[in-house]
Structures are given as C-alpha cells and as structure tokens.
Amino acid sequence: MSTASIRFLMCPPTYYDVDYVINPWMEGNVHKSSRDRAVEQWQKLFHVMKEHAVVDLVEPQLGVPDMVFTANAGLVLENTVVLSRFYHKERQGEEPFFQQWFEQNGFTVHTLPKDLPFEGAGDALLDREGRWLWAGYGFRSELDSHPYLAKWLDIEVLSLRLMDERFYHLDTCFCPLANGYLLYYPPAFDSYSNRLIEMRVPEHKRIAVDEPDAVNFACNAVNIDRVIIMNKASDDLKQRLEQVGFRIVETPLTEFLKAGGAAKCLTLRVTESVQPLHHAAATIESRTIQLQGHLLDSGLISRALDLVSEGGGSFQVLNFHLGEQKQSTSSAEIRVTAPSHDVMEKIMSQLIDLGAVAPPQEVCDNPLEIVTQDGVAPDDFYVTTIYPTEVRVNCEWVRVQNQRMDGAIVVSQTPEGVVAECKLLRDLRKGDRVVVGVEGIRTVRKTESREVRTANDKEFSFMGSGVSSERRVELVVEQIAWELRQIRDRGGKMVVVAGPVVIHTGGAEHLSRLIREGYVQALLGGNAIAVHDIEQALMGTSLGVDMQRGVSVRGGHRHHLKAINTIRRCGSIAKAVEQGVLTSGIFYECVKHNVPFSLAGSIRDDGPLPDTQMDLLAAQADYARLIQGADMILMLSSMLHSIGVGNMTPAGVKMVCVDINPAVVTKLSDRGSVESVGIVTDVGLFLSLLVQQLGKLTSPYQLAQIVQTVQ
Incomplete structure (x- = not known):
C-alpha cells in the first residue's frame, strides 16, 4: 500500500x-x-x-x-x-x-x-x-x-x-x-x-x-x-x-x-486491508452453568467467578435468584467464556468441584469413549476428585461408586441397571466406556443452613478447613477427642496412618492405649513404624536410642535389624505375639484386639518384616480396602503415606493430619475437604493430650447407663 x-x-x-x-x-x-x-x-x-x-x-x-x-x-x-x-x-x-x-x-x-x-x-x-x-x-x-x-x-x-x-x-x-x-x-x-x-x-x-x-x-x-x-x-x-x-x-x-x-x-x-487465512473464526467457547446453595454468605459465587477470571475466561451472570430467608438457598445461571476448548475444560473442571452443573436441558448424556488399551484412558477423560460425583446417563443422574481422587469414571450396563464407578488407570480394561470431557458431570456438595455453618458449640466443625497453630492445639484436641468418643460409641470406624516419628517422640504408649480401648479400627503405615515399635518393645530402644533415658545405647544401631530378624524367625508379627516373643507395643495391641493393619514397603526398607507388602500396587489396594467406611482418619507424621491415603479418601471422611512440618499439614489441608484439618505440633505431645482428654470425657452411652442405674 x-x-x-x-x-x-x-x-x-x-x-x-x-x-x-x-x-x-x-x-x-x-x-x-x-x-x-x-x-x-x-x-x-x-x-x-x-x-x-x-x-x-x-x-x-x-x-x-x-x-x-x-x-x-x-x-x-x-x-x-x-x-x-x-x-x-x-x-x-x-x-x-x-x-x-x-x-x-x-x-x-x-x-x-x-x-x-x-x-x-x-x-x-x-x-x-x-x-x-x-x-x-x-x-x-x-x-x-x-x-x-x-x-x-x-x-x-x-x-x-x-x-x-x-x-x-x-x-x-x-x-x-x-x-x-x-x-x-x-x-x-x-x-x-x-x-x-x-x-x-x-x-x-x-x-x-x-x-x-x-x-x-x-x-x-x-x-x-x-x-x-x-x-x-x-x-x-x-x-x-x-x-x-x-x-x-x-x-x-x-x-x-x-x-x-x-x-x-x-x-x-483507518485504512486496513486483509488477506485472512481463516474466515470468521474465533476459537473461544461458551457454556452455561448453574450454581445453587448459600451463594453469598458462603462466598461460593465469588469463588466461582474468581475461578473463571483467574483461569483465563470471562463470565456473564444471566440470572440470579436470592434466597428470601436466611435458611433459603440461592441460585445463579452463569455464562462462561474461554479462549479455547482446552482452557474451557480446565475452568469447567474447577467449577464442577464447586458444585456447578450444566442446565439439565442442555446435556442428556455424558460423552463416553471406549478404552482401546488396558490401563490407558482416552485422552480427554474426566479426572475424579474426592467429592461425591454424579454423571448424566439416559437423561438421569447416576451416582458414581467408589469415589476417590485421580481416577476415571467407567459407565457400564448391568442387569440391575446403569453403574458408574471410579477406576484407577491401571484397572481400566479394553472395552470399558469412560466419561470424557466435563459435560453432564456434577459434584454433590453439602448445602448447610446458616445455623449449622455458624454453630460452634456441640457440632464438631474441625475449626473449618485449615492448619491449626501451636496455641490452638489443646482446643482442637478437645474437639477431636469428643468426636472420637462419638465414633467409638456408635460403632464407627477410625483409621490411623502413622509414621516412625510416633515411636521416636514417645507416642507409642498413647497410640497403644487408643487401640486397646477400642478407638482404632485399622492401622496403616510403612515398614519403619512396625520395626521401631517392635525394637522398643523388645529392647527398649528406637533407632538405638534408649526411650527412657534419651541416650544412645552402645551397639544400638544394630537393634532394628535384630528386631526384624526376630520377627522373621517367628514368621510374622502375629506369630511373634502368639509365641510370646512380642508382649507389648502398638502392633502387639493390634494383634491382641483384632485391629487389622497394613504395612506398605519402600526401596529404603531393611529386612523387611514378613508383614510388609513390597508390591506397591497390592499395598495401595490393601490401604483402599481398610479405609472403606472410615468416619475419621488420623494421620500421624507420615507424609507420603498420609498423602497417598488422602488421595484415595472421598469427601465426607473427617481427616486430621498432625506433623511438626507445616508443609505436610498444608498439603493435606489443601485437598479441599471441609472435613480436614492440619495441626502443626509434636506428634507425641498430641497423642498425650488426646489420651488425657479422652479420659475426661463421659460418652452419651455411658451417661445413659448411669441414668438408667440411678433410676
């Protein structure tokens, strides 16, 4: 020109x-x-x-x-x-x-x-x-x-x-x-x-x-x-x-x-000419979502709109209906726009986690793709979260079974009807129909009234979802003890995930007491916690340190191998108890009180103990089996095992992570469950306080018995 x-x-x-x-x-x-x-x-x-x-x-x-x-x-x-x-x-x-x-x-x-x-x-x-x-x-x-x-x-x-x-x-x-x-x-x-x-x-x-x-x-x-x-x-x-x-x-x-x-x-x-490679093309994508709940006072609407903006999209609020009473829920219809399909999928995945859903009239069935290779999902498969999830099949919502993080959703037709379930990638088989994309998926989030959200007396709230500082430990321990008593007395299930620090900090006697008194229904850990617990029970040391005097014992560095060898000679931990070789400690109490335990091995393990599962996939499956039906999971200074358990635990299970390292408790608290809390403190101190507090409590069951006796 x-x-x-x-x-x-x-x-x-x-x-x-x-x-x-x-x-x-x-x-x-x-x-x-x-x-x-x-x-x-x-x-x-x-x-x-x-x-x-x-x-x-x-x-x-x-x-x-x-x-x-x-x-x-x-x-x-x-x-x-x-x-x-x-x-x-x-x-x-x-x-x-x-x-x-x-x-x-x-x-x-x-x-x-x-x-x-x-x-x-x-x-x-x-x-x-x-x-x-x-x-x-x-x-x-x-x-x-x-x-x-x-x-x-x-x-x-x-x-x-x-x-x-x-x-x-x-x-x-x-x-x-x-x-x-x-x-x-x-x-x-x-x-x-x-x-x-x-x-x-x-x-x-x-x-x-x-x-x-x-x-x-x-x-x-x-x-x-x-x-x-x-x-x-x-x-x-x-x-x-x-x-x-x-x-x-x-x-x-x-x-x-x-x-x-x-x-x-x-x-x-004002003189611009064009020789376009593509005519009238815009890669942007728009979708409409619905949100329902206490959108304003819970901050849900703000979080949703922030997710859209921070994710690279834009939004338009099409309709907003405000609940008239404080206990009433609100609803919103929002148009979300993103610069590409990939960006839209990422935004929608996060909105789904908040409970957003496409209008029912827009989606009748989830897109499904067939698995063509064992253990490999289609490229665009939906990655599951900890929250209860439903998928759209035949214009109906179907609840996903076996909910857990980082899985795929497989939809199948059975004689009893349509079934949707979470499966790990390694469990996918050729021919499975897997949900792809994010259309027709919703997570089921609990909608609480204002009274429940603000209650702080008898309702166990875990102080929100966060990391408790040192000066709040005693208060949180009181709440945890109260809930533990409720779980035990109603026949619930509490699972402990523990690392060897429990032994090093003097927490073994307290955890043993929890098991003995019926507060623990399953114990998960690695080879190390069992070795050090058994070393302490047999020789009074942990990693060669006298647990009573806090000083190293001459030749003590060999004690853990001797403990391993003793159990291997017996054939298993249970057999060592039966033979009268192992007479105290955490795992002794587990055997005596029929509390199942699972030990997941690693490349650093000495021995290992005969009970340690060295097949990683088998160990994962055993962990998943033991946490099924759990009401609470107590994680005690075991970063990798705790994170692994957190990933396979659905929302709704109360989780307490105790560690002296703030990074560990933050990692667990960040999983997004409102039922989880992290406590930064010494795990031995925590267990001591917990046992003391449990001793002060009178359960509703005991109270009823006392009243009945008086009458």
Whole structure:
C-alpha cells in the first residue's frame, strides 16, 4: 500500500488532561500534565505521521479528555468499523462523537451490546500481513466481544489474555510489524497466550522487549512499512530492530505516558486491508452453568467467578435468584467464556468441584469413549476428585461408586441397571466406556443452613478447613477427642496412618492405649513404624536410642535389624505375639484386639518384616480396602503415606493430619475437604493430650447407663 493511500485518524489535545484515574499510569498524575508540552509533543507526532501517511482529524470535545487517544475509537477493517464500548464511564462519552465521524466518512458501523466492553484498536491489532486479528482481554475488553469481531470482520480472531495491570490494553505491550515480525513484552500475558503467540510467530521473528523498554511504551508504536514510530527505545532494542530492516523514529510523548498512552494510542489506522487465512473464526467457547446453595454468605459465587477470571475466561451472570430467608438457598445461571476448548475444560473442571452443573436441558448424556488399551484412558477423560460425583446417563443422574481422587469414571450396563464407578488407570480394561470431557458431570456438595455453618458449640466443625497453630492445639484436641468418643460409641470406624516419628517422640504408649480401648479400627503405615515399635518393645530402644533415658545405647544401631530378624524367625508379627516373643507395643495391641493393619514397603526398607507388602500396587489396594467406611482418619507424621491415603479418601471422611512440618499439614489441608484439618505440633505431645482428654470425657452411652442405674 502506497504512503498516499495509508490514512490515520488523530484528535488534537485541545482538552487533554489527566482528569481521573482509570489505569496505574494516571495515579499521582491527576492535573499534573502540562497542556503546552502535551500540545507540543502531539504536534511533533502529527508531523512525523504526515511524513509517512495521510492524517485525518476528528474534532476534540470538551469533557472527554481521553478522546485524544483515537486508537480506542473502534476497530477498522477495510470499510467496516466495530465501534468501541468503553469499560469506564469516564470514556463512554466519546462513543457518539467517534460514531458520527465514522458514519460521515462512509464506514459501515457495528455496535456491540451495551454492557459488553470492547476498546477498539487498543485491544485488537491486525497481523500486519492481514492474516488474522490479535484480540486482547482481561482489563478493558471482554472475551465475549471476540466472536462479534470474527463475524462482522470475517476474520480469524486469536484471543490473548493480559495479566499486568500496567499494560491494560493490548497495544501497550504488543505491536505486530511488517513482514510477520512481532514486537512484544511476554510477561504481560498468561502462559496460554504466550504459547499461542509462539505457535503463530516464528522464533526469529519474535522481538521480545525487556521491562525498561516496556514501561517506556516501546511496544505502543506505529508501524508503517519499514518505519516504526515510538516514544523511546533503548539502544539495544533499536539495534535489534535495525538488524531486521526497520528504521526507528523516536518522538517524546512523556505527557501522554502520564495517562497511559503513547504513539499507537494517539493514532488509529483507518485504512486496513486483509488477506485472512481463516474466515470468521474465533476459537473461544461458551457454556452455561448453574450454581445453587448459600451463594453469598458462603462466598461460593465469588469463588466461582474468581475461578473463571483467574483461569483465563470471562463470565456473564444471566440470572440470579436470592434466597428470601436466611435458611433459603440461592441460585445463579452463569455464562462462561474461554479462549479455547482446552482452557474451557480446565475452568469447567474447577467449577464442577464447586458444585456447578450444566442446565439439565442442555446435556442428556455424558460423552463416553471406549478404552482401546488396558490401563490407558482416552485422552480427554474426566479426572475424579474426592467429592461425591454424579454423571448424566439416559437423561438421569447416576451416582458414581467408589469415589476417590485421580481416577476415571467407567459407565457400564448391568442387569440391575446403569453403574458408574471410579477406576484407577491401571484397572481400566479394553472395552470399558469412560466419561470424557466435563459435560453432564456434577459434584454433590453439602448445602448447610446458616445455623449449622455458624454453630460452634456441640457440632464438631474441625475449626473449618485449615492448619491449626501451636496455641490452638489443646482446643482442637478437645474437639477431636469428643468426636472420637462419638465414633467409638456408635460403632464407627477410625483409621490411623502413622509414621516412625510416633515411636521416636514417645507416642507409642498413647497410640497403644487408643487401640486397646477400642478407638482404632485399622492401622496403616510403612515398614519403619512396625520395626521401631517392635525394637522398643523388645529392647527398649528406637533407632538405638534408649526411650527412657534419651541416650544412645552402645551397639544400638544394630537393634532394628535384630528386631526384624526376630520377627522373621517367628514368621510374622502375629506369630511373634502368639509365641510370646512380642508382649507389648502398638502392633502387639493390634494383634491382641483384632485391629487389622497394613504395612506398605519402600526401596529404603531393611529386612523387611514378613508383614510388609513390597508390591506397591497390592499395598495401595490393601490401604483402599481398610479405609472403606472410615468416619475419621488420623494421620500421624507420615507424609507420603498420609498423602497417598488422602488421595484415595472421598469427601465426607473427617481427616486430621498432625506433623511438626507445616508443609505436610498444608498439603493435606489443601485437598479441599471441609472435613480436614492440619495441626502443626509434636506428634507425641498430641497423642498425650488426646489420651488425657479422652479420659475426661463421659460418652452419651455411658451417661445413659448411669441414668438408667440411678433410676
């Protein structure tokens, strides 16, 4: 295109000033811009532009000082313009003046829905070869505007998410150049957008700027053929651009930087041609979800909308029904939009975890794919969570059986009807039908009334889902003891996952007592806890340290191997008890009181004990068997075993993780279950306090017996 045929629209800075704050650059600069210096800088830019193109002017208007930034007037392609819908009310007054100019100059004008922000060529930049349109979103323009651009301009739209509030418009950090080159600041974008850029622009044509150039708005430049007009560039950047054939023209625009704009913001190219590779294409995807519950006071609606935004999508609340009474639930219908199918799937997976579901009329059946290789799921299989899950089959909701984390959902037809169940990848068999995608899936989340959520007296709440600090340990122990007594007296099930630290910290006698008094129904651990417990029972030491005096015993480092050898001679822990060799300790109590235990081996195990399961998959299956039906799981200083158990435990099971290492308890608390709590403390101290507190309690069962006796 010849210079004479290239046209730009500019607006004189007659009324320009920083009158308000709508971006970070304006902060501290209100009414601190020099009008005279701004006019002088604008005039210099105007004359530079006229040397390379024809410049048309739009009449400035009183009351809209940012009208000088004509890039935001709209997006022009050939004789069509999509008019801007400004995000901030401070700029919305510009819209009729720009619309009038475009209509008077023969453009076909498209206007977006009233509440759908889109800020023109500030957030939409044509590839300079005319192959596609780069469109930004995240601060000023909504992702939902991009399908309109694709339709009205008949061009492929590539959506880029902006992450740095300093670069609130795409043109502040992204500048397509002639011959397929790109000048941009990668940290301004999320990882998905950077991957998209790298897929479309070859590495040798990507010119990434450093932060000093970015904050000088080097990317907010005007490119006309081989000329780049900008506020300022470092010597290094100028050299890199010159090496690939561009000529840099610097013209200071510091007064306009105070409002967050530079050369590109001050100009709008109104002669744009296109040779698209793809017509009317936008990769964005939209879905509608429903949420129900105490959406406001539980913060559920805020968490859902934050997940959408943080995940790279946008949303529109279509309907919201607020419960009229404090015990009433609310409901919301939300339209979620994402820049691609992959991003949408990630967002939807997280929303499903919150209890979101597609409207029933939209999904009758879950998509299913057939397993073609044993132990290998289809690529897009749904990964399960700890929460009770239902899938849509034959337009009905079917509860998934054997709920656990990190599995696939297999749907099968049985004589009793349709069955859906969680299966680990290794258990999948050729021919299984596996749920794929996230359509027609919902997690069943408990909806509690305000009274239950705020109760803190008799209801066991585990102090929310979090990590308790040292000074709250005694309070939490009281709550745990109360719940343990309830579980035991009603014939429930408590499972302990324990590491060797229980022995080292003097907790063996307390855990033994819990087993003896009927509080423990299963014990999970590794080879080490059993070895050290047995070493202490046989020799009074743990890892060669005298547990009474706290000092090393001469030759004590051999004790653990001697303990292993003794049990191996007997044939098993149970046989050692039967033969009278093992007469005390945790595992002695397990054998005497018929409490099942499972020991999972590892590569570091000495011996191992005959009871230790060295087949990892068999050990996992044994763990899963023993935790079935558990009401509570008490995890005592065993990071790997605890995390493994946490992953195979469904929501609804109360979990207590005790460890001196905050990272361990945080890991378990972060699993998302509201029934879990982490306690950062010495595990021996915790067990001592727990046993003491249990001794103080009188259970409802005992109380009833006392009353009956008195009567």
